[in-house]
Amino acid sequence: MRRLQVVAVLSVVAMLLTGARPGETQAPKQPYRIQSTAVAPVGVSALSGNTGVVEGTVLFSGSVPKRKPLRIETEEEVCLAKPHFDERLIVSARGEVRNVVVSLENPPPGSDPAALGSEFAVHQRNCTFVPHVVLVPVGVPLKVYNHDGILHNFHALGKRNRPFNLAQPKHRKVLQRKFRRPEIVPIKCDVHRWMKAYVVVVDHPFHAITDGEGHFRIEGLPPGRYGLHFWHETLGELEKQVTITAGQVTRIKVTYPAVTEPSY
Known part of the structure; x- marks a missing residue:
């Protein structure tokens, strides 16, 4: 009985400190730093008897903004x-939000970002960065391609990573660069001022970026309770708690409140 009382008291204290109730979506907070996890590598599997999956949809509550x-x-x-067209807020006709970064805030020990893959790239096509938001693990080269045959530059405005600005003339078809610390790095081309993107530098594999239907999926999670963090360049940040069960898919929806239209 005494043990149960101690657990109950600790649960109440945790709720008071975070200001959250189980399953509650919190209001945006600024700024956000990708959490660092210095751990020994262990691979990530898909859905199995020992792990679970969280997937869901990110929605926009207001009228669908016209691009x-x-x-x-x-x-x-x-x-x-x-x-x-302006890429800073892309919402489908059904209110689904594209390019939201979904990150696990308390990843299990031994998570290896190599599970995300080994090739990561940004393409410059018709004076646009493609994709607009890209994941890359720490210490893994990000390749930047120039398909346009004109001068571009790749200007990275990191805070935890040293900023750099690399010219990419038409004869320099590909360049590459590594990032050493987790963070969300704004990218721009100074030659073409509308060209902007984000590199999400991570040190564990439990991240995802929503697609055109606002969908995301994170696999290989051991059973337990986790915090999910949602970041969008215009809509800001949200948090949600999820419980993962082995061998099952946990499905959630998260909704951003309406905002005024961004402007350059």
Whole structure:
């Protein structure tokens, strides 16, 4: 009985400190730093009898914002080969949000980011960074391709990682760079001011980026209770607690409140 009382008291204290109730989605907070986990490597498997999966959808509660065309004023023969629209808030007709970074805040010990893969790249096509948000593990080269045959530059504005600015003229088809510390790094091209993107540097594999249907999936989680953190460049940050059961898929939905339209 005494042990149960101690557990109950600790649970109440934890709730008071975090200000959250089980399963509650918290309001955005700023800023966010990708959590560091210095641990020995262990691989991540998909759904098995010993692990579980969390997947879900990120939604937008307001009226679906209309994407505005961008004003292109430089090297139009290349940059205007395809239409350009503001990428900072992409919401489907059903209110599903693209390019939300979903991160596990308390990853299990021994999580190896190598489970995310070995090849990570950003492509510059028609004066656009593709993808707009990309994951890359610490210490793994990020390759940057120039498909346009014109001058670009890859300007990384890190805080925990040293900022750098690399010119990429038309003859330099690919360059690569490593990041040493976890964080979300803004990227831009100074030659074409509308070109912006984000590199999400991680040191464990339990991250995902929502697709065009607002969907994400994180696999290989041991049973237990975890915190999920949601980051979007315009909508800000949310948190949600989830419970993972071995051999099962936990499905959730998270909704961002409406915001005013961003502007350059």
